[in-house]
Amino acid sequence: MSERLSEAFLARALAVAHVAADAAEAVTRPRYRAQDFSVVTKADLTPVTEADREAEATIKRVLRAQFPHHAYYGEEEGREGEGDFVWLIDPIDGTKAFVRGYPMFSTQIALMHAGELVLGVSAAGEYGERAWATRGGGAFLDGQPIHVGTNDTFGPHTAISTGNLKSLASSPPRWNALADLARRVGRIRGYGDFLHYHLLARGAIDLVIESDLNILDIAPLVVIVREAGGVFTDLEGADIGLDTRSALAGPPALHALALAAFSLERSV
Structure with missing residues (x-):
């Protein structure tokens, strides 16, 4: 069955993704609180818990009921199916936080x-936020439109958040x-996981730098940041894909300045 990527299709897919996120939170919330x-x-x-596995299975059941011919790539169960449409799922991004309460x-x-990320839902129910975006449709946080900040230079008012710095520390x-x-x-702060991308997309911080990650950690956040007016690449400046291992995200001017800093060090 062929489907066309259209505004109407993305609106339908977004609605289903929200339902899937709700269903996942119904699995994880009682486990987390208890x-x-x-x-x-x-x-x-x-770490992985049974809540991770149950939530991923729940998300897939909701999505497959509407999109049975799509492919799926989940944190716990890997790749399933082939095709142009691939759903990327991390049922609990931040399992270490989940485990530690x-x-x-x-x-x-x-x-x-x-190969292009076109829709993203980042649902952080226990924190109290949900962000989402579709290609060409703008980015939203709890129903309100959001946009990256306007800071275009590094200085005393610039705030950067970092995450997963282990591989950065091992690369002089x-x-x-x-x-x-x-x-x-x-x-410099380390908000980590979903949080610094939500903060970036609503203009509360100016730049995010991460390493030691995979596409499932950031896929929805890429769409959200881009639709909020930001630029999102890896630390080499390459586009985000299934093999991405690092992230550099921010407003266009600051992203360019940061990328130049990383490129300069590589050339020395």
């Missing part, structure tokens, strides 16, 4: 079409670039 789960360490040394975790649902050129940026801005 801290009722067992924890297993996966081969990559990250603080609310910086979310359900991440995105849709990719022919990248680490030096980050140190240079830290000297040029007013504030």
Whole structure:
């Protein structure tokens, strides 16, 4: 069955993604509040709980009921199916937070079409926020339109958030670039996971720098930041794809300045 990527299709897909996020939160919320789960360490040394698996299965049931011919790529169950439309699912992004009992975790649902991310829902129910966007439709946080900030220079009023810095720390050129940026801005924070992208998309911080990630961590957030007027690439300036391992996101001018800083260190 062929489907056409259109405004009407994206509106329908977004509505279904919201239903899927609601259903996932109905699974995770009682487990989180009761801290009722067992924890297993996966081969990559990250934790997983039965809530992760149950939530992913729930999301897929909702999506498949409406889009049975689409492909799916989930954090816990991997790739299933082939085709131009691929749903990317991280049922609990921030499982470490979930396990330790603080609310910086979310359900991440995105849709990719022919290699392009076109829809994203970032649902952080315990934190109390939900952001979403579709290609060409703008970005929203709890129903209100959002936009990245207008800061176009590094200075005392610039705020950067970082995440997953392990691989940056092991790469002297990248680490030096980050140190240079830290000297040029007013504030460095590490909000992490969904939160710093939500803050970026509504103009509360100016730049996000991350490493040691995968596409499922950021897929919906890419759409949200871009539709909020930002630029989202990896630290090399490459477009975001299934093999992405790092992130650089911000308003166009600051993104360009940061990318130049990382490029300069690579060339030294």
